[in-house]
Amino acid sequence: MSRNDWEVVIGLEVHAQLTTASKIFSGASTAFGAEPNRQACAVDLALPGVLPVLNRGAVERAIRFGLAIGATVAPRSVFARKNYFYPDLPKGYQISQFELPVVQGGTITIRVGEGEKSYEKRVNLTRAHLEEDAGKSLHEDFHGMSGIDLNRAGTPLLEIVSEPDMRSSAEAVAYARALHALVRWIEICDGNMQEGSFRCDANVSVRRPGAPLGTRREIKNLNSFRFLQQAIDYEVQWQIDTLEDGGTIRQATVLFDPDTGETRVMRTKEDAHDYRYFPDPDLLPLEIPAEWLERVAGEMPELPAAMRQRFIDEFALSDYDAATLTASREMAAYFQSTVDAAGMALAKPCANWVMGDLAARLNKAGLEIADAPVGPQQLARLVTRIADNTLSNNIGKKVFEALWNGDGGPSADAVDTIIETQGLKQVTDSGAIESIIDEVIAANQKSVEEFRSGKEKAFNAIVGQVMKASRGKANPAQVNEILRRKLGG
Amino acid sequence: MSLSNEQVLRVASLARIELTAGEAGDTLAKLNGILGLIEQMQAIDTSGVAPMSHPQELSQRLREDAVTEPDRRDDYQKTAPAVENGLYLVPKVIE
Amino acid sequence: MIHASLTELRAALDTQRISSVELATLFLDRIERHDPALNAFITVDRERALAEAANADARIATGESGPLTGIPLAHKDVFCTEGVLTTCGSKMLSNFVSPYDAHVVSRLKAAGAVTLGKTNMDEFAMGSSNENSHYGPVRNPWDPARVPGGSSGGSAAAVAARLVPMATGTDTGGSVRQPAALCGVTGIKPTYGVVSRYGMIAYASSLDQGGAFGATAADCGMLLNAMSGFDPRDSTSLDRPAEDVLREARREAGTTGPLAGLRIGLPREFFAEGMADDVRAATEAALTHYRSLGAQTVEVTLPNARLAIPAYYVIAMAEASSNLSRFDGVRYGHRAEHYADLDDLYRKSRAEGFGAEVKRRILVGTYVLSHGYYDAYYLQAQKLRRLIAEDFRSAFDQCDVIAGPTSPTTAWAIGAKTDDPVQMYLSDIYTIAVNLAGLPALSHPCGFGADGLPVGLQLIGNYFSEARLLNVAHRYQQSTDWHLQRPALAGEESGSAR
Known part of the structure; x- marks a missing residue:
């Protein structure tokens, strides 16, 4: 039997660190990279007698997320204790949300694949809840001991849980990318995966089409899209091979080893924890009045889906162009500024320049669009000069390169200066x-x-x-x- | 409802409290006494009653997002059993 | 000076008839002399106390004194005190010098009170007799063979023996009121949320509340005024305007009797079987006296009160099992010397660091929260909690305060109940429903039992009625002298304080 006889079922749990200045339950800094335990205050260390107080900024970011995905932002949600012992968990419990999370439901539309074969899909979200991050165990050897750094302990997390709606690793990666772009778009998470700001767990199972859900295994802590894809692909093949060999899948938590490209069991259901969840008596129910929701809604930026539709409607761009230009908030903002300066009639050439020459040049230089040496005003002037026949398209590329190198200064007038001084004006006589x-x-x-x-x-x-x-x-x-x-x- | 010896050991393991074989018997008897007392609750029909978690049923007060805590690592680590390079030391964590 | 009220001490300090340093020395000397027999203190810090007293004298000299400036105080060892050993009565914290002050401690420091030391207590505030302390049992000043009650037994005994004029305590299920009753002093637990829990080492978060011990209701009120107040670091601290809980007690009494019009509710369930005869006699006599002050008594009912004990112990043990998980031998506290691996470090550190009763409560708490049992135990207890709170709500439609015995018996012999936890828990029968509802309550002396041991009367009020409770007790104390009786310490005569 081939792989095609199996249906893959994937759900993702993403932990997004929120961009607050201070921790979710204490006034310690969340900045990354401090010396060990210098940003762990009495509350983070769980000294005897200390108590948590909830950070308004963390709640507000959860609200932004809920509004962005069209979810229900719960008017009343509850913090619970998840009890287990681990040295990076100073209280012996994690404050999280269990029965009543702050964000309930919602959907994210993803585009899977590229070009003609690409397709759209709506992924449903189960919930997103606020919780605190744990510290870190450092395994370099201290005479056979591990070292515990609690700087990260108490950093606010939004745990975003999807329904098991994905059917391939490509869909899972597309969802993770869309989520990553969204949390950065609404500025609730910096998305830095290397620093652990955005971490994925994947629940993977396989079944015969139409059969009930298979037993799932959870792959923990995938910190790049590439690992996410590799880990799921390996896991799916392993599960199919196991079942086709007459074996059974046991529910388990597994880890992905990037060096071997394999997953290995961390713990099985039998030794799963009994977390003894109960409402945290140190915290009262979180109430979010309608007025708060309204204020946050009023402050939300235009969201990628809406912006994409507007680009299609207003600028007559193709769906593909609109999707590409709204892949990140920075790119969309760059494009919008370019069009604002060049005029709506030139939207299509603006799009071509942003997605074409600019993107290629950024890629070559390893730069983000926000750091592009050619600004949107300059690009708009360049596009205008091509449109008004001052420049040919080919000479336009020369001008672009000159702008990239800083010729003519940072203003849009640099375009005309370059044309003038280098004698690049098109001959139309x-x-x-x-x-x-x-x-x-x-x-x-x-x-x-x-x-x-x-x-x-x-x-x-x-x-x-x-x-x-x-x-x-x-x-x-x-x-x-x-x-x-x-x-x- | 009374606990078996096995259950007591399971609970002690969850709570990370070592129980020696000698202690287990006496602990079991006393825990069962306490559970007997607690069982009285089951006689009451509480269907339709909302659980009450706090005496004052208010909502959570929120703290403004500001860094207010200075670095006091040296003070805090004075009480620690084992530290090195600012890290708390524990037996090797295996994952 | 030893037996003076706080108001008298205030006047003596302000008129400089005595300095704060002299006053502190007087009490420190008393502690030195009598505490070895009572074991009420875990830590006494003479040097620090005298330095604080000298500061207080400086404040008094410049006319900057508040009501408590320069008056000696003891803190229950559940409150974190910066730079001072804070043990919570446990081996687990026998080496823990707190790096910060509890909110209550900061407030009293700011008020200029002079801390003489930290009082003994049941380990992690779990107990009704003070026999669960790593530092040994506290002895009742009225009879050293008897318990002082718990868990704030050290504070109650210290005030009763006049080793200190006032002391803090905490009350999770009666831990201020019951030792106050057994030691013959006055103790108040305010409405949940009035005193910040920040820096008060948690036993059961939704029940724990700080409280005050003094010789009289007026003294308790002065201490409570200084202890209470909003604290943004405690999510359950109530953000209310500051109030003077002695405002009613200061008012001139009316001509028709000091308590005319007061309706005292007597819960039928509190006066049923279970109360010792001598306690019943003293309680009835106190009620007769209250009627003579113009109050009327009405019968009320708290039908679910009998379920308070199981509901209370489920909630308290569940919360405690989680609250005490932080004691793992990693960042502070006791760490086992020998261990095989991480789990073994946890298991041994906790097995060695915690005493038997604490371990029992953690185990029961872990069990009732564990998979499959949550609904039957924890959730059911939370539902009963609401029924109990509603009982009080209905009762307060018919009365202004509720009165009854604080404890079903007077102080019992050390060791009498240590082998039977359930018998020990049942001694909390009259006090714990109050914590489930979060109401304020106090205990004041109202006579003596068969063995010459003090009996306490409990007054329970509606939410935020501390001023009324203290006024009621104050009127009683103005017309009786039970609160002035003092125990005979070694080398001293027993008798009346004035």
Whole structure:
């Protein structure tokens, strides 16, 4: 039997660290990279007698997320204690939300694959709840001991739980990417996966199509999209192989080893914890009045889905272009500013430049769009100069490169300065073009003969010579038209 | 309802409290006495009664998001049984 | 000076008839002399106390004194005190010098009270007799062979023996009121949320509340005024305007009797079987006296009160099992010397660091929260809690305060109940329903039992009625002298304080 006889079922749990200045239940800093335990205050260390007080900023970020995915933001939610012993968990329990989470339901639309074969899918979310992060165990050897750093303990997390709606690793990655873009878009998480700001757990099972859900195994702590894909692919194949060999899947938590590309069991259900959840008596129910929701809704940025539709409607962009341009808030903002400066009529060439030359150049330089040396005002001026025939598209690329190198200064006027000082203005004077053509015809009689004897290729060679003679500045359309007339073609 | 010896050991394991074989018997008897007392609750029909978690049924007060805690690592680690390089030391954590 | 009220001490300090340093020395000397027999203190810090007293004298000299400036105080060892050993009566914290002050401690420091030391208590405030302390049992000043009650037994005994004029305590199920009754002093537990729990080492978070011990209701009121107040670090602290809980007690009595119009509710269930005869006699006599002050008594009912004990112990033990998980031998506290691995470190540190009763409560608490039992135990207890709170609500439609005995018996012999936890728990029968509902209540002396041991009367009020409770007790104390009786310490005569 082949892999195609199995249906893959994937649900994701994502832990997003929230961008608050202080911790969820204490006034200690959440900044990354401090010396061990210098950002662990009495509350984070669980000294005897200390108590938690909830950070308004963490709640507000949860509200933003709930509104962004069209979820119910619970008017009343409850914090519970999840009890277990671990050295990175100072209280011996994690404060989390269990029965009544702050965000309930919601959906995220993802686009899977690229180009013609790509498709859209709606992924349903079960819930998102607020909780505190744990500290870190450092395993380098201290005479056979581990070292515990509690700086991270108490950092606010939003745990975002999806329904088991994904059917392939590609869908899972597309969902994780869409979620990653969204939390950054609404500025609740910095999305830095290397620093652990955005961590994925994947619940994976396989079944025969139409059969009830299979037994799932949970892959913990995947901190890159590549590992997410690799881990799921390995796990799916392992489960299928196991079942086809007549084995059974036991519910388990597994870890992915990037070095071997394999998953291995961390614990099985039999030794699963009994977390003894109960409402945290140190905290009262979290109430979010309608007025708060309304205020946050009023402060929300335009969301990617809405912006994408607007780009299609207002700018007549293709769905693909609109989706690409709204992949990140920075790119969308860059594009929007470019169009604002260039005018709506030039939206399509603006889109082409942003997705084409700019994206390629950024990629080559390893830069983020927010750090692009060519600003949106400059790009808009460049697009305008091409549209008004001051520049040919090809010379436009030269100007772009000059802008990238900082020629002409940071303002949009740099475009005109470069055109001026480097003499790049396109020649559109028919008389001038005609005289260049006459010279070229005179000097290339052989090509002219070939063309007249039916070799169409020879025409292009002559155009090339004309462009060369004009140092690329002759308007290509005019060159074509005049040459064809003169050659009687 | 009374506990078996096995259950007591399971609960002690969850609570990370070592019970020696000698202690287990006496502990079991006393816990069963306490559970007997607690069982009286089951006689009451509480269907339709909402659980009450706090004397004052108010809502959570929120703290403004501001860093207010200075670094007091040295003070806090004075009471620690074992620290090195600012880290709390524990027997090797295996995962 | 030893037996002076706080108001008298205030006047003596302000008129400089005595300095704070002299006053502190007087009490420190008394502690030195009498505490070895009572074991009421875990820590006495003479040097620190005298330094605080000197500061207080400086404040008094510049006219900056508040009501408690320069008056000696003891804290129950459940309150964290910066730079001072804070043990909670446990081996687990026998080496814990707190790096910070509890809110209550900060407030009393700011008020200028002079801390003489930290009082003995049942380990982690779990107990009704003070026999569960790692530092040994506290002895009742009225009879050293008897328990002082618990868990704030050290504070109650210290005030009763006049080793200190006032002391803090905490009350989770009666831990201020019951030792106050057994030691013949006055003790008040305010409405849940009035005193911040920040820095008060948690036993059962939804029940724990700080309280005050003094010789009289007026003294308790002065201490409570200084202890209470909003604290943003405690999510359950109530953000209410500051109030003077002695405002009613200061008012001139009316001509028709000081308590005319007061309706005292007597819960039928509290006066049923279970109360010792001598306690019943003293209680009845106190009620007769209250009627003579103009109050009327009405019968009320608290039908679910009998379920308070099981509901209370389920909630308290569940919360405790979780609250005490932080004691793992990693960041502070006792750590076993020998262990095989991480889990073994946890198991041994906790087995060695906790005493038998604490371990029992953690085990029961762990069990009732564990998978499959939550609904039957914890949730059921929370539902009963509501029924009990509603009983009080109905009762207060018919009366202004509720009165009854604080404890079913007077102080019992040390060791009498230590082998039977259930018998020990049943001695909390009259006090714990109050904590489940979160109501304020106090206990004041109202006579003596068969063995010459003090009997306490409990007054329970509606939410935020501390001023009324203290006024009622104050009127009683103005017309009786039970609160002035003092025990005979070694080398001293028993008798009346004035």
